[in-house]
Amino acid sequence: MSAEQFHHALKVNLEKCYGCTHCMSVCPTEAIRVREGKAIIYEHKCIDCGMCYRVCPVKAIEVEQDDFKSIFNYQRRVILYPSVLTGQFSPEISTLQIIAALKHLGFTDVFEVEHGADYLSQAMQEYMNKNSGNKPYISSFCPAIVRLIQVKFPSLVDNIIQFKPPLDIAAVYYRKRLIDEGVAPEQIGIFYLTPCAAKIAAVKSPVGEDHSSIDGVINLDFIYNRILKVIKSNPGIDTSGIQVPTLRHQSIRWALTNGEVDRFEGRCLAIDEVHNAIEFLEKLENDEIPPVDFIEIRACDESCPGGILNVENRFIAVDRIKKRAKAHKDYLSSNPTENPLMQYKTHLDENCNLKPVQPRSMLIIDKDTNKALSKLERVRELMCYLPGVDCGMCGTPSCRSLAEDIVQKVAKLSDCVFIRTKMQKEKTLGNNLSYEITKKIWGEKCMDKDCHRPGAKHNNHNAKED
Amino acid sequence: MQLEFKVMGGDFANAGYASSEIKKVLKQINIDPKIIKKVVVALYEAEVNICAHAYAGKVSVEITPEKISVEVSDKGPGIPDIELAMQEGFSTASPAVREMGFGAGMGLPNIKKNTDFLDIQSTVGKGTTLKFINYLT
Ligand SMILES: Nc1ncnc2c1ncn2[C@@H]1O[C@H](COP(=O)(O)OP(=O)(O)O)[C@@H](O)[C@H]1O
Numbered sequence: 001m002s003a004e005q006f007h008h009a010l011k012v013n014l015e016k017c018y019g020c021t022h023c024m025s026v027c028p029t030e031a032i033r034v035r036e037g038k039a040i041i042y043e044h045k046c047i048d049c050g051m052c053y054r055v056c057p058v059k060a061i062e063v064e065q066d067d068f069k070s071i072f073n074y075q076r077r078v079i080l081y082p083s084v085l086t087g088q089f090s091p092e093i094s095t096l097q098i099i100a101a102l103k104h105l106g107f108t109d110v111f112e113v114e115h116g117a118d119y120l121s122q123a124m125q126e127y128m129n130k131n132s133g134n135k136p137y138i139s140s141f142c143p144a145i146v147r148l149i150q151v152k153f154p155s156l157v158d159n160i161i162q163f164k165p166p167l168d169i170a171a172v173y174y175r176k177r178l179i180d181e182g183v184a185p186e187q188i189g190i191f192y193l194t195p196c197a198a199k200i201a202a203v204k205s206p207v208g209e210d211h212s213s214i215d216g217v218i219n220l221d222f223i224y225n226r227i228l229k230v231i232k233s234n235p236g237i238d239t240s241g242i243q244v245p246t247l248r249h250q251s252i253r254w255a256l257t258n259g260e261v262d263r264f265e266g267r268c269l270a271i272d273e274v275h276n277a278i279e280f281l282e283k284l285e286n287d288e289i290p291p292v293d294f295i296e297i298r299a300c301d302e303s304c305p306g307g308i309l310n311v312e313n314r315f316i317a318v319d320r321i322k323k324r325a326k327a328h329k330d331y332l333s334s335n336p337t338e339n340p341l342m343q344y345k346t347h348l349d350e351n352c353n354l355k356p357v358q359p360r361s362m363l364i365i366d367k368d369t370n371k372a373l374s375k376l377e378r379v380r381e382l383m384c385y386l387p388g389v390d391c392g393m394c395g396t397p398s399c400r401s402l403a404e405d406i407v408q409k410v411a412k413l414s415d416c417v418f419i420r421t422k423m424q425k426e427k428t429l430g431n432n433l434s435y436e437i438t439k440k441i442w443g444e445k446c447m448d449k450d451c452h453r454p455g456a457k458h459n460n461h462n463a464k465e466d
Numbered sequence: 467m468q469l470e471f472k473v474m475g476g477d478f479a480n481a482g483y484a485s486s487e488i489k490k491v492l493k494q495i496n497i498d499p500k501i502i503k504k505v506v507v508a509l510y511e512a513e514v515n516i517c518a519h520a521y522a523g524k525v526s527v528e529i530t531p532e533k534i535s536v537e538v539s540d541k542g543p544g545i546p547d548i549e550l551a552m553q554e555g556f557s558t559a560s561p562a563v564r565e566m567g568f569g570a571g572m573g574l575p576n577i578k579k580n581t582d583f584l585d586i587q588s589t590v591g592k593g594t595t596l597k598f599i600n601y602l603t
């Protein structure tokens with residue numbers, strides 16, 4: 001698959017974006033530039049981690065989603081919800097009420113994704129015991145991390161466990177179950193309620209499989225308000241026919257930090273937050289980490305409760321999910337139930353392997369080593385002239401990235417504000433031209449008075465449209 | 467391309483700096499990750515050896531499209547018996563160094579294993595110079 005085909009769920013709304021540098025400076029893969037006063041995302045570098053979304057002061061980074069109405073194209077409308085959904089609501093709202101509300105909103109089947117973790121924890125342990133693949137094993141759970149490894153740590157792609165995450169396992173199971181019940185395949189629509197952009201990208205352009213088993217994605221923040229509304233307007237919402245989810249209590253915590261690690265034998269490490277992940281992978285790649293068997297890595301702080309589409313504060317959500325898992329443990333001890341997914345083990349064994357993940361290094365400055373080497377020499381030469389302050393005024397995140405962009409012929413040395421000031425003093429650059437360059441990077445508007453800017457007199461950017 | 471780095475004896479916290487920087491360069495010029503890994507491992511062990519056994523040293527690297535040539539030279543006690551030092555498990559590392567998790571006696575053997583050419587010159591009481599080459603294609 002070529003870089004151009006990578007689907008990203010994060011898009012810049014050019015109307016709202018006013019070309020500040022927040023997103024550019026936090027992007028862990030330096031995938032963002034500012035041109036003509038707007039942020040642009042380099043598709044081949046983006047890993048859909050959503051850091052840009054978190055910091056945008058005007059909500060100009062948007063997460064695409066499928067039209068909710070598209071669920072009605074199917075007779076059997078299955079929603080796979082992640083356990084983090086249940087952490088969004090206050091403890092007075094029960095999981096059963098949430099399930100009832102999802103049915104009320106139009107889904108015929110509601111199933112917790114982490115049912116798949118009951119199967120996966122066994123399958124992964126077997127995989128590790130068999131010593132297949134490269135050690136240390138890295139979980140395939142977080143799509144932003146899989147993409148991070150592809151673009152920035154290509155030597156580690158073979159360490160990624162070749163198993164689909166719980167979401168895909170749940171989808172493979174549910175489809176098969178409905179088909180076994182006699183439902184026609186074209187009548188089945190399987191949707192995922194996502195806490196993040198990375199999972200959307202994973203559904204729309206999966207890595208290690210040809211096509212995803214999921215038909216559409218619904219964003220968690222979108223459904224949150226609707227669930228709440230249903231429950232508020234039907235306080236006694238009927239939950240009598242609804243079954244308590246049948247997954248193991250440990251699986252409820254799968255998407256929390258340590259959720260995977262707690263299930264395995266051997267030396268395991270859990271890492272969360274994307275910059276932590278980069279720091280760790282850097283060391284792992286250099287063989288500076290003492291021997292470990294398994295590594296769980298997630299892009300979000302506190303893992304999925306920290307996903308960008310969550311509504312509740314992540315620490316509160318984590319606490320609720322842990323409490324729910326504990327209560328579920330007690331429930332199961334007096335109400336032993338079978339996870340129906342486990343009866344499909346053979347089917348899952350056959351359908352839940354991933355193909356090897358392919359590297360797609362964004363770091364390579366030129367495929368031809370000869371050319372790359374001279375480009376790199378040139379970068380080092382340019383760094384002698386650039387001030388090294390990483391101010392971002394050139395529209396790139398750092399002096400180094402400007403130097404690389406210059407070498408790749410997408411930027412000029414005079415884009416650097418320090419170089420430009422000096423050139424003006426030495427009269428090698430006219431004032432008009434200098435103004436034009438600023439305009440090219442920051443647009444004209446940034447030099448005009450505007451009382452609607454964040455923090456300015458008439459600022460009202462925070463209102464969120466729905 | 468030429469690169470140089472200083473390495474200080476006892477400064478384990480910064481051991482690995484040169485190998486990380488070299489790794490970045492090799493990644494950018496499209497070298498096979500497997501070859502990069504070998505270079506990084508060899509250079510890291512050489513850096514650690516300066517930290518563990520010598521007083522101060524220097525890493526000089528030359529990269530061409532065909533090969534990477536590394537010279538790691540230090541001022542230090544030198545190695546009296548290089549053949550012995552090359553044996554797996556042989557180590558004179560102090561208890562303090564061992565406590566920090568170094569000194570398994572696998573450094574030099576690992577350097578040998580991960581490079582295409584290795585030459586060690588050492589003068590007792592003066593220092594050690596290690597040269598190695600990895601072909602990049
Ligand atoms: N740069 C050096 N200066 C002095 N002695 C060295 C140097 N490098 C290695 N040695 C000697 O060779 C031995 C073996 O080195 P090595 O295989 O790296 O194992 P380790 O560093 O774990 O002891 C060391 O214990 C030390 O006696």
Ligand code: SF4
Nearest residue numbers: 142196298300304307
């Ligand atoms: S940690 Fe979870 S929520 Fe965050 S990007 Fe990864 S999968 Fe998405």
Ligand SMILES: [Mg+2]
Nearest residue numbers: 514515573574
């Ligand atoms: Mg050593």
